[in-house]
Amino acid sequence: MARTSHPEKEIEQALKHAEANGWRIQVGASHAWGHMFCPYNDKKCRGGEYCRSPVWSTPKSSGNHARFLRRVADHCAAHQAAP
Template sequence: MPRNKHPKKDIEDALQYAELQGWVIEVGGSHAWGRMYCPYNNKSCRCGEFCIASIWSTPKSPTNHARQIKRVVDNCTALKNANFEV
């Protein structure tokens, strides 16, 4: 079943980018619109939280939040290591 689209276009585009990289988007939660999870769930990942990022429904700047989402995806060390090992 496809997930619900994010109401902000910039953020939805960033979420689609994350999904193309293998990240899993879960909609819902207590305070956030959803969360995104790294497909590798690697304990040695740089963030120490196994690459979990919150997605806000109404950020102050949707463009900046979209950039932040892309930055999390692009800076994931587990993803970078997987690309080098291929």
Template sequence: MSRPTHPKKEIEEALRHAEGHGWRIDVGGSHAWGRIYCPFKDVECRCGEFCITSIWSTPKNPGNHARALRRVVENCSTHRNQRDADHDAKE
């Protein structure tokens, strides 16, 4: 079953980016449109307390919220370590 599409296109693109990196998206909740969950359960992961991030349905600035969601995905330390290892292997 596919998830519903987010009404703001910038945020939907950020959610697809997160899904492409293995993050899980749960739609619904008390005050948010949904949440994204980090796929890594690594002890040294910097995102230990940030592994769950809320997705707002009507943010004041959708572009800024989309950039923040992408930043959470890109700054996950486990993801960053894997990306750096892949980069080092290519050199």
């Protein structure tokens, strides 16, 4: 089943980028729109800090939040170490 799209265009593009890199997007959370989950789920990857990243529904700056989400997906230590 397809997930619902994020209301902010820039954030939706960042989420599609993360999905293309194997990240799983789960919609629905208490204070967040959803969460991004790393495909590797490696505890050594940045101390587990980026194995789960919140996706805010109404961030102060949608452009900054979209860049943050792309940076999280692109700089995953386990992803960079994979062949």
